[in-house]
Amino acid sequence: MKYGIAIFPPKKIQDVANSYRKRYDPHYALIPPHITLKDPFEAEDSEIKEMVPHLKEIAKEMQPFEIEINKVSSFTPITNTIYLKVEPTDIIMGLNEKLYGEHLPGEREHSFVPHITIAQKLSDDEYSDVYGTLRMKGFDLKETVDRFQLLYQLDNGSWTVYETFVLGEG
């Protein structure tokens, strides 16, 4: 099965993200707004059972932390993806690092850019138009994150939560 690890940011940020995703993100219906912490990886049930205690340990050793969003950015020219840029604090960068630890399944394929996708798979014209408008807009979102989620993918491409890991809890 395919698994991934993500943060669902507090409702307020999800609602802002969805106001754009609804129009510009074809994955809108597949998963709530999220910060991907570990990209999709294949794993057997048994590997996940082994992984869960490691994830608990990682969560337990952390404390809730703030995320801050001030603007949108984009992955162009690689893809026409537009995202809410999550400020890359040491804490979130360190959490990502731990989730690619050697005891855990799933290999890193690119460097970590904390973000919440709000538009993707746009045509070039649509991309220029939407990005042109959004990059002028300031955002002022600051919220506390206190958990992350291990998810698995269904046959239709959507994601279901397998387990929640609460920061600072055993």
Add this chain to the structure above:
Amino acid sequence: MKYGIAIFPPKKIQDVANSYRKRYDPHYALIPPHITLKDPFEAEDSEIKEMVPHLKEIAKEMQPFEIEINKVSSFTPITNTIYLKVEPTDIIMGLNEKLYGEHLPGEREHSFVPHITIAQKLSDDEYSDVYGTLRMKGFDLKETVDRFQLLYQLDNGSWTVYETFVLGEG
């Protein structure tokens, strides 16, 4: 915020449910296939923080249990909802009972019928057609459930998982 409690059944059952939901359930994109254990209720953050330890206790005192689906059924004439009927074992009925305990927010509004909705808001003609076909079909799904989820609703009507409660765990 509005909260609810549900079981996401194992992937195999979710994939079967989605094969119907995709065509017949307008809530297809709002939440993965689920067995509602506690209907949506309003609660403050503080009430949820108080509720979580109770839910942990309820989960801890249980063990993983089997669910069995042999056929579809319907809520007609109340609504044109068609669902996979989850056999109402003592275990799942007892779990529902505990989730309406007096220390927890949210009042019971109707008796508990364990089910996974696969079609709703159909026209009468569509309903007759779909139900006529599906009720002739046997299902033979038996899987183990080992967790339930506390979810909250976003402004667009979709649901995000707040926390997972694993049965038999502290």
